[in-house]
Amino acid sequence: MNLSQFELLCEVARVKSFSKAAKLHHLSQPAVSSQIQSIEDFYGTRLFERSTSGVTLTSTGQLVYQFAKEILKQHDELEKSIDHLLNETNQKLVIGASSAIGNYAIPCSIWTFKEKYPNTQVKLEIRNTENILSLLEENTIHLAMLEDPLPEQYYKHKFVEKTVLHDELVIIAPPKPPWINMRFITLEELKKAPLIIREEGSGVRCMFENVISSHSLSLSDFNIETEMGSLEAIKSTVEAGLGLSICSNLAIRKEVRSGSIHPLKIKDIELKVDYLLVYKDEKQLNATARRFVRFIAGPGSDPFC
Amino acid sequence: MNLSQFELLCEVARVKSFSKAAKLHHLSQPAVSSQIQSIEDFYGTRLFERSTSGVTLTSTGQLVYQFAKEILKQHDELEKSIDHLLNETNQKLVIGASSAIGNYAIPCSIWTFKEKYPNTQVKLEIRNTENILSLLEENTIHLAMLEDPLPEQYYKHKFVEKTVLHDELVIIAPPKPPWINMRFITLEELKKAPLIIREEGSGVRCMFENVISSHSLSLSDFNIETEMGSLEAIKSTVEAGLGLSICSNLAIRKEVRSGSIHPLKIKDIELKVDYLLVYKDEKQLNATARRFVRFIAGPGSDPFC
DNA sequence: GACAGGCTATAACCTCTACTTATACCGATA
DNA sequence: TATCGGTATAAGTAGAGGTTATAGCCTGTC
Numbered sequence: 001m002n003l004s005q006f007e008l009l010c011e012v013a014r015v016k017s018f019s020k021a022a023k024l025h026h027l028s029q030p031a032v033s034s035q036i037q038s039i040e041d042f043y044g045t046r047l048f049e050r051s052t053s054g055v056t057l058t059s060t061g062q063l064v065y066q067f068a069k070e071i072l073k074q075h076d077e078l079e080k081s082i083d084h085l086l087n088e089t090n091q092k093l094v095i096g097a098s099s100a101i102g103n104y105a106i107p108c109s110i111w112t113f114k115e116k117y118p119n120t121q122v123k124l125e126i127r128n129t130e131n132i133l134s135l136l137e138e139n140t141i142h143l144a145m146l147e148d149p150l151p152e153q154y155y156k157h158k159f160v161e162k163t164v165l166h167d168e169l170v171i172i173a174p175p176k177p178p179w180i181n182m183r184f185i186t187l188e189e190l191k192k193a194p195l196i197i198r199e200e201g202s203g204v205r206c207m208f209e210n211v212i213s214s215h216s217l218s219l220s221d222f223n224i225e226t227e228m229g230s231l232e233a234i235k236s237t238v239e240a241g242l243g244l245s246i247c248s249n250l251a252i253r254k255e256v257r258s259g260s261i262h263p264l265k266i267k268d269i270e271l272k273v274d275y276l277l278v279y280k281d282e283k284q285l286n287a288t289a290r291r292f293v294r295f296i297a298g299p300g301s302d303p304f305c
Numbered sequence: 306m307n308l309s310q311f312e313l314l315c316e317v318a319r320v321k322s323f324s325k326a327a328k329l330h331h332l333s334q335p336a337v338s339s340q341i342q343s344i345e346d347f348y349g350t351r352l353f354e355r356s357t358s359g360v361t362l363t364s365t366g367q368l369v370y371q372f373a374k375e376i377l378k379q380h381d382e383l384e385k386s387i388d389h390l391l392n393e394t395n396q397k398l399v400i401g402a403s404s405a406i407g408n409y410a411i412p413c414s415i416w417t418f419k420e421k422y423p424n425t426q427v428k429l430e431i432r433n434t435e436n437i438l439s440l441l442e443e444n445t446i447h448l449a450m451l452e453d454p455l456p457e458q459y460y461k462h463k464f465v466e467k468t469v470l471h472d473e474l475v476i477i478a479p480p481k482p483p484w485i486n487m488r489f490i491t492l493e494e495l496k497k498a499p500l501i502i503r504e505e506g507s508g509v510r511c512m513f514e515n516v517i518s519s520h521s522l523s524l525s526d527f528n529i530e531t532e533m534g535s536l537e538a539i540k541s542t543v544e545a546g547l548g549l550s551i552c553s554n555l556a557i558r559k560e561v562r563s564g565s566i567h568p569l570k571i572k573d574i575e576l577k578v579d580y581l582l583v584y585k586d587e588k589q590l591n592a593t594a595r596r597f598v599r600f601i602a603g604p605g606s607d608p609f610c
Numbered sequence: 611g612a613c614a615g616g617c618t619a620t621a622a623c624c625t626c627t628a629c630t631t632a633t634a635c636c637g638a639t640a
Numbered sequence: 641t642a643t644c645g646g647t648a649t650a651a652g653t654a655g656a657g658g659t660t661a662t663a664g665c666c667t668g669t670c
Contacts, residue, residue: 001380002307018647031629033647038628043387044595045395052637052646060390067383071376075306078372082348085365090350290349323618336658338618343656357617357666 001042003075006068008035009047013065017054039064082287083119090287094123096141098203099231100248101275102126105165106145113295120288129203136280142289147203148274162277162297168249169207169271171264174241184267187215194225194243196234207273208246215269235261248273306347308380311373313340314352318370322359344369387592388424395592399428401446403508404536405553406580407431410470411450418600425593434508441585447594452508453579466581467602473554474512474576476569479546489572492520499530499548501539512578513551520574540566553578 012021012032022032040047047061057065083091097106103126110122125132125141129151135141136159148163171190173179185193197219198205209219225243228234234245235252239260255261265271277297279285285293316326317337327337345352352366362370388396402411408431415427430437430446434456440446441464453468476495478484490498502524503510514524530548533539539550540557544565560566570576582602584590590598 002310005307017645019645028630029647030631030649033649034628037648041595042599043384044590044592044599045387045391050647054646060387063386063390064383067379067386071379074372074376074379078369079348081368081372082350082365085368086350285349287349290346294347294349324616333659334618335620335660338620339657342619355618359617 001039003072005035005039006072008032009039009068010065010072012036012048012055013057013061016056079116080118083117086119086287091120092123092286093120093143093288093292094125094141095143095145095292096125096127096132096135097145098129098132098147099126099198100167100204100251101145101147101165103231103251105250105275109296113292116295117288117291120291122288122292128199128201129206130201133278136278139280142279142285143292144278146276146278147207148276150276150278151206159278159280162293163274164277164297165275167273167275169204169246169273170249170252171244171246171266172235172238172252172255173244173262173264174238175259175262176241179244179262179264182264185264186267187212187217187269190244190266191217191222193223195222196226196228196237196243196245197224198231198234199227199229204247207271211269211271246271306344308377310340310344311377313337314344314373315370315377317341317353317360318362318366321361384422388422391424391592396425397428397591398425398448398593398597399430399446400448400450400597401430401432401437401440402450403434403437403452404431404503405472405509405556406450406452406470408536408556410555410580414601418597421600422593422596425596427593427597433504433506434511435506438583441583444585447584447590448597449583451581451583452512453581455581455583456511464583464585466583467598468579469582469602470555470580472578472580474509474551474578475554475557476549476551476571477540477543477557477560478549478567478569479543480564480567481546484549484567484569487569490569491572492517492522492574495549495571496522496527498528500527501531501533501542501548501550502529503536503539504532504534509552512576516574516576551576 008021008025011024012018015021015024018032018036019029022029025032036048043060043064045060046058047064048055049058095106095110096102102124106124110124114120114122125135127135129146132141132144132146133150136144145164148161150159150161171185173185179185197208212218212221226237228237231247231251234247235255237243238245239255244264249263252261252263256263277293279289279293313326313330316329317323320326320329323337323341324334327334330337341353348365348369350365351363352369353360354363400411400415401407407429411429415429419425419427430440432440434451437446437449437451438455441449450469453466455464455466476490478490484490502513517523517526531542533542536552536556539552540560542548543550544560549569554568557566557568561568582598584594584598
């Protein structure tokens with residue numbers, strides 16, 4: 001038996017459904033089914049009555065549920081106590097991140113992390129990819145979150161990389177004709193449209209250059225209106241209707257919901273981005289950094305929602 | 306984190322050594338090293354100071370140790386509480402076993418099992434392999450422990466088989482010349498020696514027949530002194546110096562220690578036996594039977610020592 | 611000081627667990 | 641009866657956790 005099984009069991013007991021619990025834990029429904037089954041095998045007895053409208057605890061199930069909650073609570077206390085034992089150096093964590101993830105994904109997960117480990121002090125540095133990597137190199141930051149892949153010249157450093165998030169780049173446009181009626185834009189159309197891009201050294205710019213170069217194009221084939229050093233500035237410019245740009249889905253969730261920016265996919269081109277957690281060496285990490293790695297990249301965690 | 310990791314941590318803390326804890330848990334030393342490491346990664350901090358003379362808890366380690374003990378205690382209580390909730394049918398378990406394992410291995414493990422689940426009623430039927438399988442077929446027993454492989458005609462029943470124990474058959478001889486000076490016996494020597502064998506239907510007899518038939522021999526090529534229906538009877542006969550016999554290592558541990566029986570290996574022949582836990586269908590097992598399956602065949606268990 | 615023997619760490623390999631997706635199945639409701 | 645919301649099962653895959661073999665490190669002994 002492991003603690004995450006207890007967590008799952010509690011979740012299932014709470015929402016009375018395997019599939020709902022599956023969603024909440026970012027698992028597939030069969031995974032939950034089989035986890036619960038293996039818990040039942042472990043105790044040798046059925047813990048949930050299944051029906052087509054969900055599941056309910058049996059009397060033994062209720063017993064296990066009570067104890068599970070209790071055990072999890074105790075383990076939480078343990079983690080908090082460890083927190084208090086750690087010295088100051090161990091409680092400081094500096095994370096570097098590139099624009100999209102640093103502004104739009106990390107803050108929420110830092111929030112959740114600090115809820116769990118209230119004694120830690122987390123500092124966040126937002127720079128472009130190259131800058132972040134130098135900071136990592138000179139040990140100014142402990143961890144970095146960047147777009148996959150890293151620029152070639154950094155491979156020699158043998159950083160540890162862990163994929164933590166899948167995302168997609170999209171073209172962002174003002175929410176008016178002709179864009180508002182389209183869901184896709186062709187590369188030809190994009191070449192003619194006024195384009196705003198990030199400064200050199202930006203991860204997103206680099207990705208975009210890679211993609212177009214695989215279609216034998218370079219930035220000079222496009223109608224580059226401006227280069228800008230800030231994502232917020234770009235978004236404002238696009239919102240004002242002055243051009244199109246390209247950025248991560250993550251960064252525009254709010255604007256898309258409110259309707260102030262219209263996202264477009266490029267026809268027949270996939271612009272998947274994976275975000276990486278990057279660090280120099282597991283062994284050099286302090287306690288809080290290790291915890292953060294587990295928190296972000298550990299199995300079953302998905303703190304970016 | 307899972308409970309067995311807590312158990313391991315407690316054991317290590319208690320004996321102050323990875324290798325000793327490894328032995329106690331029937332693991333290899335590297336397995337313990339890596340388990341402890343992954344616990345340390347989980348909490349993000351070192352829990353043991355390593356030295357060449359063993360390991361000691363760090364202050365964080367002591368904290369975790371205290372909580373681990375507490376959590377394990379609580380889980381024990383949970384198991385006991387479940388025990389009390391089970392109805393009578395669920396608390397009864399009838400195990401059938403063939404001679405060697407039934408007499409010499411199972412009793413000890415039943416003892417340990419009942420210590421953990423005091424409310425259960427375990428009954429043990431000792432018969433030869435064929436009899437046990439009929440009992441299993443007609444649902445008189447819940448579980449069977451038998452030699453691998455089962456007689457061919459039983460394959461059609463699609464019993465569930467789990468290997469639980471590796472053992473070896475040996476030739477047993479009286480502790481006197483010429484045997485006492487030998488560690489190996491050739492097949493030729495064995496063919497000439499007075500041999501006592503089990504009755505038809507015995508698993509050991511069947512195994513022996515299989516082995517010699519792969520050397521193009523049958524029982525009629527041997528000098529069969531007697532057939533006997535009981536292992537104890539055979540052992541007494543061998544002790545009395547009236548012949549050799551063949552039986553499982555398990556069954557003669559006591560006699561070998563006390564020197565009243567001398568074991569011999571057959572030269573160039575491996576007589577490994579695997580013992581199986583056999584049952585009809587996971588789903589038909591009651592709670593106690595399932596627990597016993599986990600207890601005997603679950604990962605990390607080795608209740609036969 | 612060199613060496614043997616206790617201990618832990620690391621590497622290479624293998625097996626089995628726990629995911630995934632796709633699909634079957636089952637009962638309630640329209 | 642068909643559909644929808646739920647769980648179970650199957651087949652395939654990646655990773656955790658085990659194994660053995662071996663290295664490296666300290667201590668006690670000669």
